[in-house]
Amino acid sequence: MSTGRAAVEAVWRIESGRLVAGLARLTGDAGTAEELAQDALVAALEQWPVTGVPPNPGGWLMTTAKHRAVDGFRRAAVHRRAVETIGRATPASLDERDAVDDALDDPVGDDLLRLLFTACHPALNREYRVALTLRCLTGLRTDEIARAFLVPEPVAGQRISRAKKALRDKGIRFEMPGPADVAERLASVLEVIYLVFNDGYSATAGDDWMRPELSAEALRLARLTAASVPDHPEAHGLAALLELTQSRAAARHDATGRPVLLQHQDRRRWDRLLVRRGLAALVRARDAGGGTVGPYTLQAAIAACHATAPTAADTDWARIAGLYDVLATAWPSPVVALNRAMAHGHAVGPGTGLALLDAVDAVALAGYPQLPAVRGELLAMAGRHAVAALSFDEAAALTRNGPERALFAERAEQARAAADPMGR
């Protein structure tokens, strides 16, 4: 049995979510639970390399953390009920929900889910929700979170401790939301996972590997959430969207690290296992939805159109344009409007796309490089290469991402060459 640091950390990563959740049920406070879990990890890192990993490592961590909790409570002389609960609890009964919880109308009855709902409480700002979710549910270390978000380690540490303090200050207890609040709370959970995924996905080649790892982490959280609330279509919709998006990860950059647009990606490099999982999750979303389709499921359906097209030329743009029509009607946003214009440009013709683009809220998208980039693509499709080149110039000037700038500059060059094939 390997007992090096890596092995201990692997056990920790597998157990930490359940550990924090179980401790939060005992203490009523997710922040305290997270600290107790960290103490248990430190103890494991000290002892396991000497004694070996115990047969039931999760139980060992829980028992160790509980002992610390009891000591802490005794010292602080607070929370009499918690002391009694912990004093009574044996490792075997830790997996059972105590009578107090049984008395609550808990529609799911799942500690991990409660932890997700607590970490993503709408009363917390987004930054805190993200920090707590990563900290409590993925077992990422502070330095790993710092690297992933490109901030110094003390900044990440401060974010986590402030988030835990905010939980206490706002009196956010570790409990299931009532039936009336589940939908809002779940929406917040899905949003946090989506944000974390996109943070990782926006990483560029050459970034620290912890950044793309964020996307992988978010995908695992999406799988966990979908498994925890199987009746909620949007949880499956988000899982589908992230599986399908992640399936293209390897094809997004060329050998030199330059981004490659979807239309030009080498589809042999798309991950077929993730595509298959994404399509399966999409079916589950539709089955659970019973006719109603939410925004994540719609976006997943669009991603599925791309994933199932053997070549770019096979893309069912008419269907994608139709899906964007629904998305733009039910959940309008400037970015959706932009993508919708592009889809109609492909489905109907560049003139239609450009007309829709004129209706896009340019003020809301001021400074967003994708706006001139899409205009450039549509103008190039229409054969108006000279103007297209100017749009690509504008996109290149706007983006703060080096490889993307190179891509837009290249599109500008290509448009100029097409505008003046003689190279005059």
Added chain:
Amino acid sequence: MRYLVVLEAVQPATPPPAELMAGIMALGEAATRAGALIDNAGLAPSLAGAKVSVGAGAGLQVTDGPFAESKEMISYAVYDTRTKAEAVEWTSRFMALHHDLWPGWEGEARVLKVMGPEDY
């Protein structure tokens, strides 16, 4: 990162105990729920398969199963984990179940890293 785990084993003549099957189910469910186990399946006995080999001087040879090896390929699993150690930990738990619950069972699980974007 992605890991392919391939299990080879010598199965005792006794049928697998119900307790083992329940343990495997529970472990698989936990690993799936955690988002770590993303694909797995059992493998039929070698009788159902074949071997295509290229050997010294023999050229290309196709041999139908069964094969007289002591071990049979039993199953495969695909994990999506952040580190090798995590894939090894899930696999260790799976192997420990067999060790604890099926006397006489002997097996070997190979944890193979699947090349991914991080390798290029």
